[in-house]
Amino acid sequence: MHTRFPNKFLPYILLSPSIVIVLIFFVVPSLQSIQQSVYRSNISGTRQIFVGLRNYEQLFSTPEYLNSLQVTALFALFVVGVGLALSLFIALVANQRYAGFTIYRTLLIWPYALSPNIAGVIWGLMLEPTIGMLTNAVGFVGIHLNWRGDAASALLFIAMAATWKMLGYNIIFFLAGIQGLPREILEASEVDGANQWTKFWKITFPLLSPTTFFLFIMNTLYAFFEGFGLIHVTTSGGPGYATDLMVYKLYRDGFIAMNTGFAAAQSVVLLLIVASLTFLQFRYAGRHVYYGG
Amino acid sequence: MTLLNSHRQFSPLRLGRALSAHAVMVFAVALTLFPMVYALLVSTQTTQEYYTFPPNLLPGTGTLHNFAVAFERAALARLVFNTTLISLAVAFGKMILSVTAGFAFVYFDFRGKLVFFIVIFLTHMLPVPVRIVPTFQLMDQLGWVNTYWALTIPFFASATGTLLFRQLYMTVPASLADAARIDGAGPLQFLWNIIVPISRTNLMALFLIEFIYMWNQYLWPLIVANAETTRVIQVGLKVLIATDAAVEWNIVMAGVVVAMIPPLIVLLLTQKSLITGLSLFEEK
Numbered sequence: 011m012h013t014r015f016p017n018k019f020l021p022y023i024l025l026s027p028s029i030v031i032v033l034i035f036f037v038v039p040s041l042q043s044i045q046q047s048v049y050r051s052n053i054s055g056t057r058q059i060f061v062g063l064r065n066y067e068q069l070f071s072t073p074e075y076l077n078s079l080q081v082t083a084l085f086a087l088f089v090v091g092v093g094l095a096l097s098l099f100i101a102l103v104a105n106q107r108y109a110g111f112t113i114y115r116t117l118l119i120w121p122y123a124l125s126p127n128i129a130g131v132i133w134g135l136m137l138e139p140t141i142g143m144l145t146n147a148v149g150f151v152g153i154h155l156n157w158r159g160d161a162a163s164a165l166l167f168i169a170m171a172a173t174w175k176m177l178g179y180n181i182i183f184f185l186a187g188i189q190g191l192p193r194e195i196l197e198a199s200e201v202d203g204a205n206q207w208t209k210f211w212k213i214t215f216p217l218l219s220p221t222t223f224f225l226f227i228m229n230t231l232y233a234f235f236e237g238f239g240l241i242h243v244t245t246s247g248g249p250g251y252a253t254d255l256m257v258y259k260l261y262r263d264g265f266i267a268m269n270t271g272f273a274a275a276q277s278v279v280l281l282l283i284v285a286s287l288t289f290l291q292f293r294y295a296g297r298h299v300y301y302g303g
Numbered sequence: 304m305t306l307l308n309s310h311r312q313f314s315p316l317r318l319g320r321a322l323s324a325h326a327v328m329v330f331a332v333a334l335t336l337f338p339m340v341y342a343l344l345v346s347t348q349t350t351q352e353y354y355t356f357p358p359n360l361l362p363g364t365g366t367l368h369n370f371a372v373a374f375e376r377a378a379l380a381r382l383v384f385n386t387t388l389i390s391l392a393v394a395f396g397k398m399i400l401s402v403t404a405g406f407a408f409v410y411f412d413f414r415g416k417l418v419f420f421i422v423i424f425l426t427h428m429l430p431v432p433v434r435i436v437p438t439f440q441l442m443d444q445l446g447w448v449n450t451y452w453a454l455t456i457p458f459f460a461s462a463t464g465t466l467l468f469r470q471l472y473m474t475v476p477a478s479l480a481d482a483a484r485i486d487g488a489g490p491l492q493f494l495w496n497i498i499v500p501i502s503r504t505n506l507m508a509l510f511l512i513e514f515i516y517m518w519n520q521y522l523w524p525l526i527v528a529n530a531e532t533t534r535v536i537q538v539g540l541k542v543l544i545a546t547d548a549a550v551e552w553n554i555v556m557a558g559v560v561v562a563m564i565p566p567l568i569v570l571l572l573t574q575k576s577l578i579t580g581l582s583l584f585e586e587k
Binding site for chain 2: 015017024025032040043104111119121126131138141235243244256257261265270274277281
């Protein structure tokens with residue numbers, strides 16, 4: 011039990027700026043999103059008409075929205091799957107104690123400082139259809155990438171840029187996780203003669219699961235919410251609708267087409283996604299703690 | 304340069320392992336750093352110099368021209384000014400509100416503690432896209448569209464920071480506060496004289512995280528502050544790319560370099576604290 015100061019009002023004064031900001035700019039607008047999602051403007055935009063769940067019905071019967079769900083799912087799958095596997099592998103190797111490895115570890119986290127849209131611009135050049143160095147490199151083995159004209163290339167391009175941007179963040183956490191593993195257990199397995207592969211799958215990977223799970227949640231949130239700038243500055247959702255992520259479609263409907271009810275329904279879908287991920291995080295993170303602290 | 308730990312005996316197998324570990328690391332570092340280095344190289348090259356295959360990986364002769372054009376075309380100076388201003392304001396705002404909130408949660412008993420805690424935690428669950436249209440409408444009603452207010456005030460509350468400091472203060476020995484009370488120090492004196500100084504590493508970590516977070520904002524500044532006076536650098540760079548003619552990548556990369564350098568400098572200066580800070584977040 012910690013010492014408490016007896017003041018009655020001071021804690022409220024200390025907390026009030028945060029609480030007021032959260033209520034005004036986060037909680038109330040989110041509730042308004044829910045409210046707006048069951049209304050629709052009349053043609054002149056002067057009146058709001060209650061339409062119940064019609065915005066949602068329309069949303070899930072519009073091929074464009076279903077497409078953006080699919081695009082976002084594929085994007086998230088790549089960002090989470092490739093991103094976590096690659097950064098875990100790099101962190102495992104980087105954690106070894108050889109000369110010079112401290113320097114490597116420092117250099118690996120640099121992309122953390124960049125934004126997804128900057129990542130997009132740089133990868134946009136490296137994958138530029140005519141002069142991009144990666145385009146030309148893979149061209150030699152018969153793969154033709156053209157993110158301006160070809161749907162699959164475009165999706166691959168934004169997924170690669172977004173994944174690269176998160177490498178630094180993921181590697182920091184995996185390194186911290188690996189360094190927090192109980193050394194006795196890892197050493198005992200070496201005495202037992204377990205080979206590297208068995209040791210990884212049977213011991214290291216399960217012990218790391220809290221870190222992996224945390225990063226799974228953070229990367230999924232990132233894929234669903236942070237891709238906007240990347241799309242806006244490079245593909246604008248194209249070619250066609252090949253890279254029309256949910257956040258980008260939401261922006262188009264809410265701020266270009268000015269269809270607020272429709273946009274609000276999309277906001278609510280995103281809210282449900284965050285809510286379920288947060289719920290998962292609390293459920294799972296509570297149960298799987300392998301080491302104390 | 305030794306590749307192996309000195310206390311280990313030499314063996315070809317170990318040497319092989321060390322070499323392959325180094326090879327993997329060189330590949331990994333190339334993967335993370337090369338795109339940034341390449342952006343920097345292209346920003347120095349003339350069109351003829353970068354428009355080649357195989358790619359030209361030497362510094363070029365177009366540096367001054369590229370940066371001059373980028374600064375002029377995108378009004379980069381103003382963008383850098385705006386973005387620096389709001390990033391500093393938000394980082395410091397979050398630092399202050401997080402310390403005071405963390406302090407209130409640990410050192411006081413009051414009604415509604417759990418509710419307050421949940422309310423602050425909600426910021427985590429309500430990213431911009433979830434409330435984008437109503438929040439924009441609110442900015443409009445407040446007259447905050449195209450002002451710095453819209454880019455700072457709504458960002459001041461921080462669940463991350465509050466959790467970070469609450470966690471830190473729970474590990475502070477109770478004897479410190481007891482001693483302060485016996486000495487007759489009030490809570491605010493205790494906060495300023497004891498709590499703030501022991502928060503230094505975490506404050507630095509939070510500054511780094513929030514400065515970078517704010518520097519890299521895109522969607523919100525685009526919809527709410529896309530006027531010349533308040534535009535931020537992430538949004539402003541699009542001007543360089545959205546040309547009717549072919550993209551001039553050397554000019555674009557000059558802009559990219561300007562947008563990359565401030566957050567990179569902040570990262571390099573405070574990298575050590577980041578690792579402490581981030582690993583605290585994970586544990587919650």
